[in-house]
Amino acid sequence: MVFGHKIVLDEVIRQDELDFIKAINDVSKGEIPEDTKNLILRLQRPLPPGDDPIRLCGRNFDCDIFNACKLMEMNGVSKCYQSIDEDVNKLCSKMRVPKLLHLKIGCPIMLVKNISSAPVNGLQGKVVAMKEDSMTIDFENDLVQLGKETCTVYSSIDKKIVATRHQIPLILSFSITILKAQG
Incomplete structure (x- = not known):
């Protein structure tokens, strides 16, 4: 049986960084405005050497x-x-x-x-x-x-x-x- 409803969660419990919350909401809607794109690019960095990430x-x-x-x-x-x-x-x-x-x-x-x-x-x-x-x-x-x-x-x-x-x-x-x- 298919669940025919779309549920949008609107309360954020474990995060208080408003820019990050906005970016996640933008990505989930498939909308990537310039400020969200810039935030994601600022967070991008190479992984440290050693163990593979989980x-x-x-x-x-x-x-x-x-x-x-x-x-x-x-x-x-x-x-x-x-x-x-x-x-x-x-x-x-x-x-x-x-x-x-x-x-x-x-x-x-x-x-x-x-x-x-x-x-x-x-x-x-x-x-x-x-x-x-x-x-x-x-x-x-x-x-x-x-x-x-x-x-x-x-x-x-x-x-x-x-x-x-x-x-x-x-x-x-x-x-x-x-x-x-x-x-």
Whole structure:
């Protein structure tokens, strides 16, 4: 079914630079006046040398495809970490912690669960070592050993946990969703 309405959002929540807001609105309407063009040109600059920039996608599916392709392009041997699921049902497929986690040394990752007080959800790093059931991640020169954690889906209707997954709470982060990038 096609959604036959056009919705225009008119409240800006996380941005207070009026010139930038105007430029985004102009681009979304397909109108590029001279002041918007000049602003965009002023913001244009070469990327710094080193790591590739993170690609932003609108859907997790698009991120998953891009991340898998980038991982295959990397040199080295891939290791797969398989989750242990309990009460498996369709809700497990909705978990952001993957059933199968394919990684290589040096690949960029993002933590998708808070771990105690230090590593937090959204923290990005690189895989520096892999063992059978754990790995070492470099979070900006802070080496952290990670193993499988328990992630759950809670049903507010049934008032109970309806799915459990034991997995290392990481995703590849060559690409992330726009929503995840916003924090």
